[in-house]
Amino acid sequence: MYIPRLSSQLLLAAGLASAKWIVPGARWRDTAGNLVNAHAGCVTVDEESGKFFLFGEYKVQGQVEGGGVAVYSSDDLATWESHGFALKPVEGHPYLDPKMIIQRPKVVYSDATEKYHMFWHADNSTYGLLLQGFAQADNITGPYSFVDATSPLGNWSQDFGVFTDYKDGRSYALYSNGDRKEARDVYLTSYNSNKTALDTVVHRFDKYDLEAPTIIQTESSYFALMSHKTGYRPNNVVAFRADKLSGPWSQPFIVAPLNTRTYNSQSGFALRIKGRKRTTHLYLGDQWDSNSLWESRYIWLPVAIDERKKSLSVEWHDIYDLDVKTGEYRAIQGTTYQGAAASTAGAAWKQEAAFADTGSILTGIYGNDSTVTFSNVQGAGAKDGQWVSFYYQNTDDMGFGDQPGGSPDRIGGAWQLRRISSVVVNGDTQKVETLFQRDTHKGIVLSTPLKLKLRKGKNEIRIGGLSNGFDVRGADIEKIVVYPPEG
Numbered sequence: 001m002y003i004p005r006l007s008s009q010l011l012l013a014a015g016l017a018s019a020k021w022i023v024p025g026a027r028w029r030d031t032a033g034n035l036v037n038a039h040a041g042c043v044t045v046d047e048e049s050g051k052f053f054l055f056g057e058y059k060v061q062g063q064v065e066g067g068g069v070a071v072y073s074s075d076d077l078a079t080w081e082s083h084g085f086a087l088k089p090v091e092g093h094p095y096l097d098p099k100m101i102i103q104r105p106k107v108v109y110s111d112a113t114e115k116y117h118m119f120w121h122a123d124n125s126t127y128g129l130l131l132q133g134f135a136q137a138d139n140i141t142g143p144y145s146f147v148d149a150t151s152p153l154g155n156w157s158q159d160f161g162v163f164t165d166y167k168d169g170r171s172y173a174l175y176s177n178g179d180r181k182e183a184r185d186v187y188l189t190s191y192n193s194n195k196t197a198l199d200t201v202v203h204r205f206d207k208y209d210l211e212a213p214t215i216i217q218t219e220s221s222y223f224a225l226m227s228h229k230t231g232y233r234p235n236n237v238v239a240f241r242a243d244k245l246s247g248p249w250s251q252p253f254i255v256a257p258l259n260t261r262t263y264n265s266q267s268g269f270a271l272r273i274k275g276r277k278r279t280t281h282l283y284l285g286d287q288w289d290s291n292s293l294w295e296s297r298y299i300w301l302p303v304a305i306d307e308r309k310k311s312l313s314v315e316w317h318d319i320y321d322l323d324v325k326t327g328e329y330r331a332i333q334g335t336t337y338q339g340a341a342a343s344t345a346g347a348a349w350k351q352e353a354a355f356a357d358t359g360s361i362l363t364g365i366y367g368n369d370s371t372v373t374f375s376n377v378q379g380a381g382a383k384d385g386q387w388v389s390f391y392y393q394n395t396d397d398m399g400f401g402d403q404p405g406g407s408p409d410r411i412g413g414a415w416q417l418r419r420i421s422s423v424v425v426n427g428d429t430q431k432v433e434t435l436f437q438r439d440t441h442k443g444i445v446l447s448t449p450l451k452l453k454l455r456k457g458k459n460e461i462r463i464g465g466l467s468n469g470f471d472v473r474g475a476d477i478e479k480i481v482v483y484p485p486e487g
């Protein structure tokens with residue numbers, strides 16, 4: 001099947017060197033124009049410079065695991081500069097060989113050793129070891145030298161997180177102990193004062209069978225966020241709340257609108273931005289793409305916390321502008337074009353849909369002939385293009401019988417996980433943009449952004465079908481929102 005790929009790095013680099021806004025779910029590119037390739041990691045703030053360093057799993061096409069740990073730096077959490085590998089895979093190494101698993105890396109600074117410490121889930125390809133890896137470096141960007149891989153206090157360790165209490169600087173490891181029947185817990189265990197090894201189990205989230213843990217700390221609360229275990233498919237992330245890390249912890253509660261599956265993302269890290277004017281907490285989630293893990297994206301969103309109700313929710317914004325100095329952020333306002341006003345060609349049509357803004361949704365989008373077209377879309381003629389968010393519903397979860405794409409909500413169901421539509425601006429078929437549309441849920445509309453070059457004045461945006469894994473069906477479109485140029 002033909003799936004166009006953005007292949008020319010030169011093309012990509014053009015005009016995309018720096019970003020200002022945070023655009024969850026977009027293809028994030030570094031200052032050299034390459035995809036930001038640091039999955040399931042963490043952001044560590046360098047206290048001296050105030051710079052942010054993003055660490056994460058490096059994944060390339062054809063190699064899912066063992067790619068090492070990449071590092072990027074940023075002053076604003078929007079523009080990222082690559083510093084290559086923080087931890088390189090090493091052929092023949094017992095834990096860093098490309099055949100081994102190096103997942104969910106986390107980096108903290110140790111005042112005692114005056115070094116940066118990296119920890120991760122170290123394992124073999126069948127998850128038979130369940131260890132925590134440890135490496136050290138003098139410089140935050142590395143290179144990190146391997147120290148060891150150990151069982152935390154003699155126990156198993158799978159999905160891994162690190163939390164540092166801003167009040168006393170103490171660091172804690174969070175780790176699920178795997179999928180075995182005797183396991184299925186999440187541990188919260190303190191590091192010793194020099195952050196070289198674990199010392200005491202502070203709490204065990206018993207038998208909830210959760211993973212991808214992280215903690216958000218406010219002045220009076222700790223919120224521990226974790227996902228269910230659905231592999232690379234997203235689910236409804238939950239949080240527990242407590243006054244103290246040792247508990248008592250609350251019942252878990254769901255942190256995003258039900259059935260958005262946390263806006264199609266998995267938890268994994270959180271970042272506290274203490275600005276001059278306010279403190280903002282960001283949820284740093286992964287939008288995994290199991291069809292091509294290397295293309296997985298990032299869902300970073302602010303959280304709203306209600307201390308009185310003892311609750312927390314992750315807020316969706318297509319695009320937001322975060323000022324890391326003041327801690328303030330604002331959602332960028334765009335112009336909405338409803339699908340009800342778009343035209344359809346071929347077998348595409350407007351179907352009644354009670355959940356949609358206008359009571360109808362564009363469906364039957366298929367190949368290049370059954371398309372929908374938004375006309376009179378006002379553009380700004382910006383050299384670097386403009387973000388356009390496509391609001392869609394992907395009903396692959398409704399299932400296609402025994403075909404791939406069968407419903408996850410039926411016995412033996414598997415997810416297709418994404419469809420891909422084509423987006424053509426002003427009839428220029430030389431530049432077909434690929435719009436990835438993850439599975440949503442019946443009646444759940446999510447959005448995916450693309451940066452498009454719109455000319456000044458009126459534009460036409462045409463959406464066709466490219467792939468849903470077994471034919472050229474696109475997802476249903478509710479509307480598009482066109483944002484002003486960045487900067």
Ligand SMILES: *[C@@H]1O[C@H](CO)[C@@H](O)[C@H](O)[C@H]1NC(C)=O
Nearest residue numbers: 123124125126127128129130
């Ligand atoms: C992973 O380690 C376990 C425990 O030592 C072992 O049983 C299993 O065979 C290993 N898997 C691979 C692929 O080496």
Ligand SMILES: *[C@@H]1O[C@H](CO)[C@@H](O)[C@H](O)[C@H]1NC(C)=O
Nearest residue numbers: 083137138139140141142143
């Ligand atoms: C540490 O980083 C600085 C600046 O990035 C660089 O000049 C220096 O050579 C690095 N030191 C080591 C030991 O890599």
Ligand SMILES: *[C@@H]1O[C@H](CO)[C@@H](O)[C@H](O)[C@H]1NC(C)=O
Nearest residue numbers: 152153154155182183185201
């Ligand atoms: C190790 O795991 C077992 C089984 O879950 C548990 O009973 C024990 O308390 C754990 N010990 C530590 C130190 O984590």
Ligand SMILES: *[C@@H]1O[C@H](CO)[C@@H](O)[C@H](O)[C@H]1NC(C)=O
Nearest residue numbers: 112113192193194195196197
């Ligand atoms: C770190 O702490 C442990 C005990 O808590 C000690 O054995 C070790 O020597 C310390 N290492 C450093 C570099 O301070």
Ligand SMILES: *[C@@H]1O[C@H](CO)[C@@H](O)[C@H](O)[C@H]1NC(C)=O
Nearest residue numbers: 002367368429432465466472
């Ligand atoms: C649609 O057109 C593009 C070129 O504009 C072509 O690459 C693609 O294969 C076509 N897709 C289908 C399903 O015909």
